Structure formats: C-alpha cells, structure tokens
Amino acid sequence: xxxxxxxxxxxxxxxxxxxxxxxxxxxxxxxxxxxxxxxxxxxxxxxxxxxxxxxxxxxxxxxxxxxxxxxxxxxxxxxxxxxxxxxxxxxxxxxxxxxxxxxxxxxxxxxxxxxxxxxxxxxxxxxxxxxxxxxxxxxxxxxxxxxxxxxx
Numbered sequence: 001x002x003x004x005x006x007x008x009x010x011x012x013x014x015x016x017x018x019x020x021x022x023x024x025x026x027x028x029x030x031x032x033x034x035x036x037x038x039x040x041x042x043x044x045x046x047x048x049x050x051x052x053x054x055x056x057x058x059x060x061x062x063x064x065x066x067x068x069x070x071x072x073x074x075x076x077x078x079x080x081x082x083x084x085x086x087x088x089x090x091x092x093x094x095x096x097x098x099x100x101x102x103x104x105x106x107x108x109x110x111x112x113x114x115x116x117x118x119x120x121x122x123x124x125x126x127x128x129x130x131x132x133x134x135x136x137x138x139x140x141x142x143x144x145x146x147x148x149x150x151x152x
Contacts, residue, residue, distance in 0.1 A: 031148070034075040035059040036066045036092065038084040046079070049137050053144075063087030063095070070096050070103075076151055077144065078103060082111035082119055090122045105150050108143055110135065 033055045037043035040061070047059040058073070060066050064087050066080070078096070082089035089109055097104050104126070112133040113119055123130050129143055 030054050030056045031076040031144075031151075032073065033057045033077045033079060034066060034069055036061075036063060036078070036080045036084065036089070038062060038081060046140075049140070050079075053141065063089070063092035066092055067095055070100060074100070075103070076106060077108070077147065078106050079108045079110070079140075082109055083113065090119070093122075093126070105147070108140070108147070 033050055035043065035046055035050065035057055037046060037059070038061045043059050043061065047057050050057045055077075058069055058075070060069060062084050063080075066078075067087075069075075080089045080092060084092075087095075089111070093107060093109075108129045108131065109123065110131040110133060111119060114132050122128070129147070131139060131143065
C-alpha cells in the first residue's frame with residue numbers, strides 16, 4: 001500500500017529578504033527615497049524591494065514628475081534611470097542640484113546603456129554612482145549602504 005503525500009507534508013519553500021533592520025532598531029526614521037523609472041514593471045520591482053527594506057518610497061515615471069516631488073519634499077536618496085521620456089536622468093540631475101545643491105551626494109543612477117559615450121562622460125563628470133542593468137538587488141542594497149554614512 002502506497003502512502004499519498006498530503007499538501008501539508010510537502011516541504012515549505014522559505015524566501016528571505018535582507019532588510020535595513022539596523023536603522024529600524026536604532027530608532028532612525030526611514031530613509032525617504034525618490035525612485036525614477038519609466039518602465040512600470042521595473043519600477044514596481046524596485047519600489048517593492050525598497051519598501052521591504054523599510055524605506056519610505058515615492059516612485060515616479062519621469063523626470064518631470066520627479067521635479068514636482070523634489071519641490072514638495074526633501075529626499076535622502078534619489079535612484080534615477082538615465083533614459084526616460086521628456087526629461088532624462090542627466091537633465092533631471094542638473095535641474096535638481098540647481099534647486100537643492102545638497103542632493104549631489106544622494107543620487108544613484110542606473111542604465112542599460114553601458115557604452116554610450118555621452119552618458120559615460122556625464123557619469124565621470126559628476127563622479128556618479130552607477131548600476132548597469134541588469135543588476136542584482138544586493139548590488140543596489142550595497143550601494144545604498146555606502147551612501148548612508150555620507151548622508152549625515
């Protein structure tokens with residue numbers, strides 16, 4: 001006689017996400033993050049990940065929307081795609097740093113255009129932190145952790 005496995009006896013798959021619990025434990029307020037990405041699917045993944053790390057996230061699909069948010073709220077961190085319609089990452093950076101010069105150290109850029117000379121020139125000019133698509137969320141997390149001490 002063969003025994004059938006019941007669904008309850010099947011092994012459970014456990015998924016863990018490394019979150020910024022250290023900041024929560026120290027009682028620090030969550031970092032306010034502005035996320036700019038025009039692709040809904042990618043923006044959703046990044047937003048969900050950042051929220052799971054206990055960050056307070058405002059996500060927008062364009063530089064124009066990002067500027068509106070910058071004028072309303074101060075953000076600790078800006079994570080910005082380079083290629084967006086109407087206002088790309090470079091134009092957004094110059095507009096934001098003109099209005100809020102202290103944000104220069106708060107940017108993380110990402111792009112799928114690794115060999116674009118104009119983009120690479122901009123990155124070198126401002127000494128940018130850059131992630132090249134596709135990137136692992138652990139790399140984003142590491143980059144954020146490198147910036148946190150500099151936020152003062």
